[in-house]
Each structure stands twice: as structure tokens, then as C-alpha cells.
């Protein structure tokens with residue numbers, strides 16, 4: 821049995837396979853436990869990677885939002901009228 825290579829697995833996860841390639845790939849997955857595990861692992865790694873990238877973007881956005889220097893205080897609330 822010929823196993824799809826990592827490129828094919830990546831293409832499958834990206835949705836880059838043609839319908840025919842995809843059908844062949846899925847057929848192989850049904851029959852091959854090793855490849856199912858590979859797909860799960862790669863899918864998991866990618867999610868972890870994307871989460872890490874998201875976290876970096878959020879962190880960078882936060883540091884951009886921090887105004888350097890003194891923070892302007894909010895106008896005093898009109899209390900005790």
C-alpha cells in the first residue's frame with residue numbers, strides 16, 4: 821500500500837486537493853490507521869501553531885495600544901451633586 825506523503829497530508833488539511841485526489845486520500849485514510857494518525861497529528865500541530873501565532877499577534881497588538889508615557893486620567897466623574 822502506498823501512503824500519501826506529508827505534502828499530500830498538508831494539502832488535504834489546507835483543502836488544496838482536487839475532489840478526485842481528496843476522494844483517493846480519504847479512501848486511503850479509511851483503510852490505513854497509520855495515515856489517520858499522521859493526519860491527526862499534523863492537524864493538531866497546525867492548530868497549536870496557529871494558536872501560538874494568534875497569541876503573538878494579540879500580544880503585539882496590546883503593546884501597540886499601550887501609550888508611552890503618562891496615561892491621561894479620565895475626566896473626574898460628576899459625583900455628589
Ligand SMILES: [Zn+2]
Nearest residue numbers: 823824852855
Ligand atoms: Zn497510509
